[in-house]
Amino acid sequence: MTETRTTEEAPATTSPSLLEARDLHVEFPSRGRRARAVDGVNLAIGEGEIVALVGESGCGKTTLARTLLGLERPTSGEVRYGGAALDYGSKALKAYRRQVQLVLQDPTGSLNPRHTVYEAVAEGPRIHGLADEREVVSTALSRAGLRPPDRFFLRYPHELSGGQRQRVVIAGALALNPRVLVADEPVASLDASVRGEILALLLRLRSELGLSALVVTHDLGLAWNIADRVAVMYLGRIVESGPVEQVLTAPRHPYTQALLSVLPESPERVVLTGEPPDPTRIPGGCRFHARCQVLASGRAAEAGVDGKCRSQPLDVLPAVPVAQAACHYAEI
Template sequence: MNALLEARDLHVEFSSRGRRARAVDGVNLTVGAGEIVALVGESGCGKTTLARTLLGLERPTSGSTLYGGVPLSYRAKALKAYRREVQLVLQDPTGSLNPRQTVYEAVAEGPRIHGLANEEEVVSEALARAGLRPPERFFLRYPHELSGGQRQRVVIAGALALNPKVLVADEPVASLDASVRGEILALLLRLRDELGLSALVVTHDLGLAWNIADRVAVMYLGRIVETGSVEEVLTKPQHPYTQALLSVLPESEERMVLSGEPPDPTRIPSGCRFHPRCQVLASGLAAEAGVADLCRSKPLSILPAATEAQAACHFAQVLQIGQTGEASRPT
């Protein structure tokens, strides 16, 4: 797979009351051409910070963002060109649209900044691609005159007006009614099929990932803890955190309730960063497998960017070794 957008050993830290919060703590992630990747995790896990860094809105403390294999430059001219290729779709269309701007003005803003010719034609085509037809009917409307789904389509049209290669969509359907969510997800899939668009979809909803993504990356406390194809991750989850996230879906037969809140990013736990909340460790299964001490004390390696299924979990690694017929306990 040719990586179009890539995070390579990405770290992002913020100062917080004299301490350093590791919002993104070593992430390798790729989005291939024509691929939709879902970045999944609880609120506060770092996924929005990662998305902002990939967009060039945050500078990494270390590591790099690459586009087309070339490290991102933070010079103003280079960023302007990059943001024409990689566009953001925000979660709340009501908040991201100026209530005093017409639909035409909202969609035309990007083309004007980038000096595109044939403005009206560009706006019309973008609105039509976003499913607002005939586009001229929407030119003079204001956001308050539109439904929630129509407003989100206007936001998507604003991104499409620049003919980007990648969309970074942050919770693109979280604020919409259930009846409208399917339409917006179907639109994103259609854009991928018709235009070859790639997308990184940031979400807390694994059900959404199942409906739209080719690959899934599960994030916890600043790191990717499990990744793989959507079928591998959502039908055979290896990491206890992924299993807990899946258990809240309506079709799940077993509900897993995680204790506590995600830990403070200024105080990353020793060993596996998930171990204070891990149901496998709490139940004694990790002790039976001989990895309980490792879970509490030995940090796991940062997962590489790869297409095959992988999980940063001592217990999952023991199970995998056992399935291959090798030694059932780590050395």
């Protein structure tokens, strides 16, 4: 986490929800059981707002993102866009995916090595039958910072740097003029010197185009630098959320505290024991209690909440802009 945030000015007030998950559950069959990959999530992204979704690998972040994109159907609950429940009919879903676009973490894997930059960016406009294809591609490349755009038309992915490839992926999303970007680890595969450029690009797109974004990441430092709000996910559920400065400077949930402790600026390192539990066997009580440093240290017992931690489930957090944490110890 850096000393000063690199964000451009964030929206002054909370915007109406543009994209929303309401009591979302997504389950998959797994060895004769049901894996609860997303187990009750409320999450809202306002117009012009950047929300960071943070957590360890396997916590359900990517499944939640795919469900918000319409690539997975919820077992229960719903995705809402512009105030209306998502329609999974093929025509409606095609229109929706023009509005909500995915940016993948690995530009090398998401770009066809046999396609030129022009073909890669033009693919979406061709699927959706947009007119003035050349102009659409040129504008998208320019907005993504590849200028002059025609200099890149006939290049292939292997002729570009990692940062340029990620800009091509972003241009492919921008070509459809979306309102929301869902970026899954957008800078994870990039060198440190390029990461800041891509983050600055996402912020500039928010400022110039009014884009909203959900940024999926395991990196709380990235969340600090780009997001207005942060949602921390553990074992299929959001356990803490709120304005990024408030959550990351005064985290209330022990899991958030542990994630923050790996940053160089942290005064104390918290080492979590074990791995996240099997999503087919979610523990009773607080789902984090088996790994919780507050419970293990005896502080929860001193506060008289250790029994609750082991046996009493916590309510699903609502989609509200204020800071909140699903933790018995934090509630005292």
